[in-house]
Amino acid sequence: MKARLLSSLILCGALAGCGDHSMFRQNRYGTFSKAALFKNGSEAQPLPVGVVAQGDLARAEAAGKPPPVDMALLSRGRERYDIYCSPCHGYSGRGDGMIVQRGFPAPPSYHSDRLRAADAQHFFDVITNGYGVMYSYAARVDVRDRWAIAAYIRALQQSQHVDVADVPELRSKLP
Amino acid sequence: MPTEEMGSRILPQPPEVDARVVLTVVGGFLLIVAAAVVGLLVFLKADVPGALAPKRERPFPAPTLQTTPQGDLAKFEAAQHEALSDYGWIDRDRGLAHVPIDDAMRMIAARGEHAYDPLPGSSDPPADAGGGKR
Structure with a gap:
């Protein structure tokens, strides 16, 4: 009696496993398929007027308002720069990163007259939109981090060009 | 029943072919080839400076691969x-x-x-x- 009950239960379990339970077929529209539910008959619907992605307004506000520069921001900028920028621009910003050593077109040096005279917004915009063969890093570098990198670029420029007359105590450290 | 044995079959070339004709054709071909080679050498010597000089080895650029x-x-x-x-x-x-x-x-x-x-x-x-x- 027990054996018969056990075999019946196993049979029921096996039968329950029959059929397509892979969730492959679902009650939904396929991409770009016809859809009677919508007026234009298409599954792909344009965004309603005025819709923005979550966080877009905050990002737009942050883009126009550079954060105050302190050591924490510069350290953050240094970290982000070493990760995202140094492969091409080099750690010292001379456009001689490892990717360039391996044949990639060299970016300009941050220590050139043109880029020393460029305002920080230029660096922010290049990170955001790309420039030449450099593609946009907007998806990788947060808005605040872009300003941090721009500030760190100023530090890089400063490190390679200090007027000793402005910093007299520096004279004792120079060879 | 044929009594033909191996090696005594009829050859594709009949024995009455004139050997002088064959030799003339072959000789003519060789003459044309020789004339073409000589003509080419004369042309190269006259009109292509350095064509007959031995080629110098060009240094092959080192591969830019990274071993480490x-x-x-x-x-x-x-x-x-x-x-x-x-x-x-x-x-x-x-x-x-x-x-x-x-x-x-x-x-x-x-x-x-x-x-x-x-x-x-x-x-x-x-x-x-x-x-x-x-």
Whole structure:
């Protein structure tokens, strides 16, 4: 009696496993398929007027308002720069990163007259939109981090060009 | 029933072919080839200077493969970080120096609200001033 009950239960379990339970077929529209539910008959619907992605307004506000520069921001900028920028621009910003050593077109040096005279917004915009063969890093570098990198670029420029007359105590450290 | 044995079959070439004709054709072919070779040599000698001279070996460029990419990167990073970690003169006559990046970060932070402002002057040679490819 027990054996018969056990075999019946196993049979029921096996039968329950029959059929397509892979969730492959679902009650939904396929991409770009016809859809009677919508007026234009298409599954792909344009965004309603005025819709923005979550966080877009905050990002737009942050883009126009550079954060105050302190050591924490510069350290953050240094970290982000070493990760995202140094492969091409080099750690010292001379456009001689490892990717360039391996044949990639060299970016300009941050220590050139043109880029020393460029305002920080230029660096922010290049990170955001790309420039030449450099593609946009907007998806990788947060808005605040872009300003941090721009500030760190100023530090890089400063490190390679200090007027000793402005910093007299520096004279004792120079060879 | 044929009594033909192996080796006594009828050959594709009948025995009555005139050997002189064959020799004439072959001889004519060889003459044409020889004339073409001689003509080519004469042409090359007269009109293509250096064509008959022995070729000199051209040095083959070394492959730009990295056998130890990790080691290359470590050396590269060490050299780059060194440039950002010491004091030195860039132009002693003009009083320009380079300083460690930590000092430069403190200088920028000390500028306060002018931290983002452009810096005066350039430490690069003029040839680089226009920027490179981007």
